[in-house]
Amino acid sequence: METVYLHHETDMDGWRDAARRLILAGVAPYDVHWCVRPTEESIAQGEIFAMPSAESVPDTQAPPAKDGQQLMVSKQFVELARMVILHCATDRFGLLYRVLWRCQRERGLMRLTGDADVARLHAMAKAVGRDKHKMKAFVRFRETVVEGRPRYLAWFEPEHHIMAAIAPFFIGRFISMDWTIMSPRIGMHWDGKALQFLPGGMPEALPEEDASEALWLSYYRHIFNPARLKLKAMQKEMPKKYWHNLPEAELIEELIAEAGARTQAMLERPPEAPRRKIVGYKRKPD
Amino acid sequence: MQLKQKLEILADAAKYDASCASSGTEQRNSRDGNGIGSTTGMGICHSYAPDGRCISLLKILLTNFCLYDCVYCVNRVTSNVPRARFSIDEVVELTLSFYRRNYIEGLFLSSGIIQSPDYTMEQVVEVARVLREEHDFRGYIHLKTIPDASPELLARAGRYADRLSINIELPTAASLSSLAPEKDGVAIRVSMGRLRERIDASKDKTHTGKRPPRFSPGGQSTQMIVGADATDDRTILNASADLYGQYRLRRVYYSAFSPIPDASPVLPLQSPPLVREHRLYQADWLMRFYGFESHEIITGEQGMLALDMDPKTAWALQNRAMFPVDINRAPKATLLRVPGLGVRNVQRILSARRVRAVRLDDLVRMRAPINRMLPFIQLPDHHPGATLDATSLPAQLKETPAMPQQLGLFL
Ligand code: SF4
Numbered sequence: 001m002e003t004v005y006l007h008h009e010t011d012m013d014g015w016r017d018a019a020r021r022l023i024l025a026g027v028a029p030y031d032v033h034w035c036v037r038p039t040e041e042s043i044a045q046g047e048i049f050a051m052p053s054a055e056s057v058p059d060t061q062a063p064p065a066k067d068g069q070q071l072m073v074s075k076q077f078v079e080l081a082r083m084v085i086l087h088c089a090t091d092r093f094g095l096l097y098r099v100l101w102r103c104q105r106e107r108g109l110m111r112l113t114g115d116a117d118v119a120r121l122h123a124m125a126k127a128v129g130r131d132k133h134k135m136k137a138f139v140r141f142r143e144t145v146v147e148g149r150p151r152y153l154a155w156f157e158p159e160h161h162i163m164a165a166i167a168p169f170f171i172g173r174f175i176s177m178d179w180t181i182m183s184p185r186i187g188m189h190w191d192g193k194a195l196q197f198l199p200g201g202m203p204e205a206l207p208e209e210d211a212s213e214a215l216w217l218s219y220y221r222h223i224f225n226p227a228r229l230k231l232k233a234m235q236k237e238m239p240k241k242y243w244h245n246l247p248e249a250e251l252i253e254e255l256i257a258e259a260g261a262r263t264q265a266m267l268e269r270p271p272e273a274p275r276r277k278i279v280g281y282k283r284k285p286d
Numbered sequence: 287m288q289l290k291q292k293l294e295i296l297a298d299a300a301k302y303d304a305s306c307a308s309s310g311t312e313q314r315n316s317r318d319g320n321g322i323g324s325t326t327g328m329g330i331c332h333s334y335a336p337d338g339r340c341i342s343l344l345k346i347l348l349t350n351f352c353l354y355d356c357v358y359c360v361n362r363v364t365s366n367v368p369r370a371r372f373s374i375d376e377v378v379e380l381t382l383s384f385y386r387r388n389y390i391e392g393l394f395l396s397s398g399i400i401q402s403p404d405y406t407m408e409q410v411v412e413v414a415r416v417l418r419e420e421h422d423f424r425g426y427i428h429l430k431t432i433p434d435a436s437p438e439l440l441a442r443a444g445r446y447a448d449r450l451s452i453n454i455e456l457p458t459a460a461s462l463s464s465l466a467p468e469k470d471g472v473a474i475r476v477s478m479g480r481l482r483e484r485i486d487a488s489k490d491k492t493h494t495g496k497r498p499p500r501f502s503p504g505g506q507s508t509q510m511i512v513g514a515d516a517t518d519d520r521t522i523l524n525a526s527a528d529l530y531g532q533y534r535l536r537r538v539y540y541s542a543f544s545p546i547p548d549a550s551p552v553l554p555l556q557s558p559p560l561v562r563e564h565r566l567y568q569a570d571w572l573m574r575f576y577g578f579e580s581h582e583i584i585t586g587e588q589g590m591l592a593l594d595m596d597p598k599t600a601w602a603l604q605n606r607a608m609f610p611v612d613i614n615r616a617p618k619a620t621l622l623r624v625p626g627l628g629v630r631n632v633q634r635i636l637s638a639r640r641v642r643a644v645r646l647d648d649l650v651r652m653r654a655p656i657n658r659m660l661p662f663i664q665l666p667d668h669h670p671g672a673t674l675d676a677t678s679l680p681a682q683l684k685e686t687p688a689m690p691q692q693l694g695l696f697l
């Protein structure tokens with residue numbers, strides 16, 4: 001049994017190097033044990049959250065190993081691996097290795113979306129993609145002032161290891177703001193120039209709601225049309241697990257409870273004559 | 287009036303517009319500037335209201351004062367709803383402060399018509415100009431354009447906006463003139479045609495080698511109200527097919543007419559079932575991504591889509607002679623017509639069957655809705671046999687009606 005120690009949860013480089021060595025040495029998937037070093041140690045080493053990028057995944061252009069053997073790696077595998085490595089399932093490294101191993105022996109394996117392993121990779125990549133998408137959508141900043149400059153703080157609990165992968169999105173969007181996003185496992189802070197990763201935190205550190213948040217709640221309340229309730233559609237896209245970080249979610253129950261009566265009132269109200277003096281509108285002659 | 291009150295009135299006035307999309311535009315970010323904002327290809331829904339609609343943009347009216355008297359509209363001149371008007375700076379500030387907190391992707395601004403179409407359009411365009419030029423705002427902007435406004439103003443709108451829209455409102459000229467007397471169906475189409483020309487021109491960088499000015503990179507869209515009069519689904523879908531064909535709209539939105547405060551007595555009291563709106567969207571997708579023609583989708587005499595099953599299943603039941611489809615041999619266009627089979631799974635099947643034959647288990651692992659598909663497909667380990675022709679098949683494929691959620695659920 002071989003044991004591979006990865007440096008952190010999304011250590012694509014470490015996984016790639018080990019996987020290449022093991023494949024070339026002919027070590028079967030059930031003979032490898034993959035594990036990640038404890039987090040504190042990695043933070044101390046300051047190397048955590050390197051971003052997995054296209055270059056850090058084995059590819060067909062990689063220089064052949066000493067004995068001339070080459071790895072068979074398809075583009076689909078590379079793309080999936082970059083996502084799957086961010087998944088929280090602890091067996092992801094082993095699964096990726098098993099598929100890579102099988103790819104050396106089964107031609108066209110990555111095309112078989114119905115294969116149990118490949119289907120699982122797709123499902124995991126999809127879950128990671130959804131988690132990233134929901135993080136882009138549901139992070140909510142609150143404003144506070146630090147040393148005379150506004151700073152934006154948010155608390156978010158992603159399901160997978162996506163913090164580093166999502167950073168470019170928030171930087172590209174809020175480049176001129178100072179912002180911090182905290183989660184239980186890890187935080188990140190952008191000061192307008194550089195990104196810094198922080199150890200995990202607590203939601204209590206968030207500032208109180210401000211006037212803009214109150215306006216946002218008003219907006220949410222009023223953009224809702226009480227004459228149409230589609231609760232399933234809402235919950236499918238905005239599952240309850242996210243609600244406790246969304247300020248507007250506290251209104252949902254009340255809006256639903258009032259909806260029937262509000263609609264009924266609209267229907268029962270007799271039509272009224274206009275209370276203003278109406279001057280008929282004339283189109284300009286063409 | 288307080289900002290909060292204005293926001294309430296002007297969001298109330300805007301909520302009957304179904305569109306809130308922030309998709310389809312160019313991809314941008316702020317890495318090279320001092321501004322704020324970015325866009326993604328797919329768009330992002332930042333929240334959902336209990337009406338099931340996505341909240342992606344700050345969707346408001348600049349003002350809900352309006353000179354027109356469109357019967358279905360909450361803002362028509364004869365309605366007694368409270369009125370308000372934002373200043374340009376108020377909209378700009380609100381957009382930016384919501385954007386900085388990551389509540390929204392950008393702004394969807396429209397307006398009731400005050401003074402004149404040109405005056406109104408100028409105000410709307412000015413908001414977009416200030417956001418773009420004074421704040422270097424790179425988020426999404428959708429502007430509702432007023433068909434009677436001058437072509438120069440539409441051209442300026444397209445420079446700042448990611449998407450422009452003109453609501454066609456009703457599928458036929460007759461319904462438009464009876465329900466929206468001041469609106470001119472011809473003018474609407476002329477404006478759509480102009481927008482299309484400019485959008486096309488902005489993409490065409492060949493003849494001088496120079497890049498033409500940016501113009502509404504997210505294209506144009508429109509909205510049709512469903513159920514405010516007796517127009518049937520066939521007429522609606524034909525109108526959509528025509529709009530997609532002639533003006534290359536990115537989207538036609540269908541909005542089931544719903545009760546509004548201070549409704550006009552001319553309107554039907556009963557709103558159409560929400561599921562009708564849903565079926566129209568499904569049929570719309572069949573036309574855009576599945577190779578269906580509008581006339582194929584509805585064949586019944588009433589000209590309405592079935593409410594109790596999706597339009598593809600309904601179509602398949604009427605064309606059973608085409609089935610079963612051999613999943614391992616059928617061409618792509620045929621696979622796309624199999625009930626339950628989506629574009630993505632069709633791709634996966636095409637790719638997998640080059641390696642080996644696709645079997646039932648494969649479809650299960652692709653998470654295709656197997657039960658709906660089985661009567662219509664053939665695999666090495668499955669043949670529908672008599673089930674395909676059974677008279678009981680339509681009943682089996684009916685969707686169990688969801689709880690009527692539209693009204694009264696919480697009374
Ligand atoms: S023009 Fe017609 S639809 Fe538009 S706001 Fe005025 S009344 Fe409503």
